[in-house]
Amino acid sequence: MTKTPATLALWQRLSSKPGGRWLFTQGVCRRAPYFSTIRPRVQALDTGRCVVSSRKRRSVENHIGTFHAIAMCNMAELAGGLAAEATVPVSHRWIPQGMEVDYLAKAETDLTTTCVIDPPSQWEDRQTLLTPVDVRDAEGNVVFRARIRMYVSKKPSR
Structure with missing residues (x-):
């Protein structure tokens, strides 16, 4: 039996x-x-999936009144990181290695x-895990896409 x-x-x-969802999110933001x-x-x-939402408000807008690109990067990193955290076995650790992004449409x-x-299917001692992320607007259109590479390695023995 594997540990959650x-x-x-x-x-x-x-x-x-x-x-509970609010409390969980607050804990993540505190860390x-x-x-x-x-x-x-x-x-x-x-395991293998995370969904995060964010409301459009002045503090995440850019100069043209749309969702700021870096705010969307933060959303992607949060969803990708939580999905990795929920997926990578407890015997391993992960860290973002790089992120490629595409801005596909205005996020209004x-x-x-x-x-x-x-x-x-098999976790190696060292490997790269791809965490693809889609950001959708209220109509369901993909406005931003990210591909985050997570470096996964076995935790050192204590």
Whole structure:
């Protein structure tokens, strides 16, 4: 039996309770304060999948009144990181290695970010895990796409 990653176990405990998703998101933002700039809300988290939303408001807008590119990068990194955290076995660790992004359309509404990972059947001592992320507007159009490479390695023995 494999052990559930702590972040995923916490989500499973909190997400179905009143205010649990909000509390979980606040905890994530406390550990990584830069995510709080987009005021995210984790909507779903499971092995290989994470969904995060963010409302469009003045503090995430650029000079033309659309969702700022770096705010969308933060959303992508949050969804990709949580998906990796929920997917990578507890015997391993991960860190972002690089991110490629495509700005596909103006982001003029609230956004929903989805990362779906296809985990390997066998975890190596060292490998790169691709975490593809789509950011969609309120109409469901993909406005931003990211491909985040996560470096995954076995945790050192203590």
